[in-house]
Amino acid sequence: MDRVRKDQAQFAYQGKMTNGGFDMGKSTWAFHDFDGKRYDWVAGIMQNCWKLEDSEGQVVAQFIGMSRDYKVKATLTFLTKVSESLISLVLLTTKLINYDEATKR
Numbered sequence: 102m103d104r105v106r107k108d109q110a111q112f113a114y115q116g117k118m119t120n121g122g123f124d125m126g127k128s129t130w131a132f133h134d135f136d137g138k139r140y141d142w143v144a145g146i147m148q149n150c151w152k153l154e155d156s157e158g159q160v161v162a163q164f165i166g167m168s169r170d171y172k173v174k175a176t177l178t179f180l181t182k183v184s185e186s187l188i189s190l191v192l193l194t195t196k197l198i199n200y201d202e203a204t205k206r
Contacts, residue, residue, distance in 0.1 A: 109121070109122030109123075110122060110132075110193075110194075112132070112189075112190055112193055114135065114186050114189050114190070115186070117135040117186070119132065119133050119134065119135050119190070120132065120133065121133065121190075121194060124141070127141060128144075129141040129142055129143050129144075130142040130194060132190060132194050134184075134186065134187050134190060135186050135190075138155065138156055139155075139156045140153055140154065140155055140156075140161065140190075140194075141153070141154050142164070142194060149165065149166030149167070149175075150163075150164070150165050150166070151163070151164045151165075151195075152164075153191060159181070160180055161179065161180060161181050161183060161187075161191075162177060162178060162179045162180060162183075162191055163176075163177070163178045163180065164176070164177050164178075164195050175195070177191070177192070177195060179191075
């Protein structure tokens with residue numbers, strides 16, 4: 102019997118499918134866009150601070166989560182121009198890293 106892995110997810114957008122999950126080798130949350138390009142969420146020095154790197158190591162976006170005491174829950178900043186489908190994947194995967202951090206508390 103196959104078990105559902107809690108460290109993987111599938112994403113669908115406008116009829117296209119892709120996947121992502123935790124990469125044990127690199128210790129990052131990774132996903133592929135709908136063209137097959139890999140992206141990695143790399144943890145920063147501070148808890149709840151992540152940067153999204155493309156396969157060449159270029160930073161595409163930055164996610165900074167705030168503590169529950171602040172009115173702003175998180176900030177997501179895109180550092181380059183990206184497609185609408187990549188924005189959708191980034192938003193979905195920020196939920197994965199938020200969930201991962203919440204389960205560690």
